[in-house]
Amino acid sequence: MRKIIYIIFALTALASCRKVLDIDIPEKDRKIVVNSIFAADSAIRVHVSKSISALESDNDVELVHNAQVSLFKDNTLLEVLNYDGKGFYKSDFGLGAGHEYTVQVTVPNMNTAFSSCVLPEPVSIISLDTSFVTIHVTDEMMGGTYDVDAFEAKIRFHDPDGENYYMVSAKVDFTFEYYYGMKETYSYYPYISANDFAIKDNNTYIYFNEISAMVFDDHIFEGQEYTLPVYFEEYNFNEGENNVTFFFHSIPKEFYLYVISREKYNKSEGGFFAEPVLIYNNITNGYGLFTGYSSDSRNFVVDYVYDYDGGWKK
């Protein structure tokens, strides 16, 4: 009996169980891809490319050099952007908050793609208090808690009436002096975290243009004054003078929806157990994201000295 069973298993193993499937994606289905995340008072850059087949690699992305990219402010043509290389089109002016901006991208032999975004007015920081703290972090996967040494900022602001969305980030500038006297400034955006009900789940992180940030909405403090504690871990400091800036950004709903879906997408891709996630996009006749943000910030210097006996010390 045992021999027979082995023979049956051997026969089973011989039959191949892998098969490559063909899926056909016709060329006419290619779409214009328009991407831009712009900051108030800065010149806008719009990236234009074409979508690719799922059977192609990232290297096959075709950048569009011959598009006409028109920018409208409150439905009036502001300018036609100039090509700046590598698929980017650049404006000559900074964009002001409180206006609706529309981008219209025309590529020969393709449907014109367009998208609009209202750049929200910045919400001012009323106060910002900082301190070195120990944070009890809950391990979401395994349960239990652990402690981290962190630098915390309590950002106080007044949420305007209506639906509002926010993003917070921090930046550390550090000037390193080499032994031979030369100075070099490094800037980086530390990974920012929050232990607060306003930031309701973990799908709120975003990393773009080297900015590491987290987004949240105003469902908890609608129309009220609120203090949001955020922190980054102490290891982000260098010994010496650290120039720290906390940014409090106002973002449109589209940006918020994009971040939430993008983060979930990251978690689900390649996972056998999770359903794939559709990333939010707001381009009509195309794919991508056209959105912006306006900001208020506070800046200060942290003179950091590492205490080798007892951990950190300011």
Added chain:
Amino acid sequence: MLGLVATGFGQKFTISGYIQDDASGEQLIGANVYDLDSYKGATTNDYGFYSLTLPAGTYRLTFSFIGYKQIDKEVVLDKNIKLNVSMEAAIQLEEVTINAEKIESRVETSQMSETKVSVQTIKALPVIFGEVDVMKTVQLLPGVQSGNEGTSGLYVRGGGPDQNLILLDGVPVYNANHLFGFFSVFNADAINSVTLTKGGFPARYGGRLSSVLDIRMKEGNMKEWKGEGSIGIIASKLTLEGPIIKDKTSFILSGRRTYIDMLMQPAIKAFAAMEGVQNFNAGYYFYDLNAKINHKFSDKSRLYYSAYMGDDKAYMKMKEKDSHYLYALRTKLRWGNITNAMRWNYILNNKLFSNTTVTYSRYNFLIGMENENADYDENWTQKYSFEYLSGIDDWGGKIDFDYLPDPNHYIRFGVGETYHTFKPGVNVLNFESGSSFSIDTTFGNDNIYANEISAYVEDDMKIGARIKANVGLHASGFYVKGKFYKALQPRASVRFLLHEKVAIKAAYSEMTQYLHLLSNANVGLPTDLWLPVTDSIKPMKSTQYALGLYYNYSDDFDISVEGFYKPMENLLEYKEGASIFSDQGNWERNIEAGSGLAYGVEFLIEKKLGKITGWIGYTWSKSDRTFTNLNFGETFPYKYDRRHDIGLALTYKHNDKIDLGLVWVYGTGNAVTLSYEKYASATDISDWGIYTVNYYERRNNYRMPSYHRLDLGANFHKPTKWGERVISVGTYNTYNRKNPFFLNWEETGRGNPQLVQYSLFPIIPYLSYSFKF
């Protein structure tokens, strides 16, 4: 010709009793007794009891049951009569008379969307690894779909696998799977009857939206000792039954265990040795055990105790040790059910039958890991252990009554209560490092306790010669964490006889379900969690409308077509990107509630008698889901939305020595979410490069290739001195169709992705040896 000679005074008397198998004393469920002249009759209930009230007179009564010789009896009904009838199994098919079939035809009953599957058919059909499986046979019926390749889950009329009430002797079985769903927990040798109801639900059933699979275990032979068993490729089983006190007390005991772990042991050890790992051991097995004992106190009183116990266990152990160090690792994965039912049948009078049931069931899932490290030179040791436990415990009690005032009414009523304990996942962590540091902690979700109550009344009534109806009301309530949900669920099923061979039926049923199964869409795992409704998670509800036409083409052919329309509310899905492994402390945060709609048409041609028996079923159906926060609020096809589904199951009895079986299935491919396009991600564009993201047009936008498969089998019977032996041979997936199990994007050598389909089972031959004595 005796005919019907009524006394004329209108006085009525009742004839009642049990109908049983002559050889074993086993009660026959669904046997018929009727008056040959007026066709007034009754059917035995789940315990073999019948009651027929007629005006005083002399009657020619016929007792019939498929596969048994018909019995005709002349009865003078001038007083209430108690008559127990023993029926003899028909050896030759010709002995089964036609009349039996007439009354059992689908045309006759008011019940629609119900199918009884005989255990003989289940055993005769070919199946993977030759392991006879109730659920796999049920999957061949129209309106019922399997999920993934080879699995035992049922997807009935667009519903999910959690929407089926699977009852073993009246006790719910929460996880009916062995080996990740490839085998069901039901051992066919211990089973007496299998009935699937997928619509027009009688009021006595409640608690699930889509189907009721009522499996009754054998009672045990009252007359003599019998046994049967089999030795197969992956498992062996043995069943023993017999009288403890002849005609009073009997038992049945049936066990099954896989032995692939034992067979593969040398190969595993050899492989481990090749890899240089000492003391390595790994394996997987499952077992199940069915037991039942019943005792007849008198003709009026009978007690049954039935139990099921089954476990799956996968394990891995390894240990490396020398004089300097120790490394030991043990992992285990274990899940299983226990069900217990104590039932007491008591005939209060010849028109009123009662059944009191007390049940206990439990489903547990456990995953565990132990790790031990030591460095003897440094005098250092460390131990770590982790366990994750989840499950559900139920204590239940119910009392049901069957009241048969006259042949035109069959009234059932009853009440029940279940006390649930949900264990949604507890982690136990133990850590020791030398003598200086230790953690011993338990964390995770707290147990949830809930009470579920139900009451029902239904009447299966005849109105004139053409109309038969089953009308009822099921009321239920669920109390959990201070919140009480309640539901009144009206049910009605009506048959109108257009012609003696043609009937039209319509049914309406509302169903409410207080339990949800949190399950990942892609695979059926024992980690799937049963959870109750809560403050924020409402009960699932469905309303099903069904309409059918039934044609009794000939004595052995039934043809039917049924349509259904089933809206569903408060269905659960994991949030996009969430899975069972996300945020275990708060499962409610990971799910979304939405609605569903399923509709379709089912065709069935069934042949019950003759050398060739079986059925062919075809289903055209559609099943959609709409969730506010999934697919941007737009409706999307359910993963198991299957436009076309065909199930062909045939058995051919060549002679007493050889019978053949054939199964062919075809189904539209499962819906999966697949990207056809990619585009530059807004947050991944820089001067140095671009990363793309997949564009998903909508959820479940792609159809996997269709599924089809042919299984062939032959059973060779041979009488022996001690009984009978049967050799079964066959092939699963005979023409080696590469059916899709899952799809995966993979990189080619040039960096371009390609879509690869993985199949699970190629052609699989099987061989098994079974015996009866």
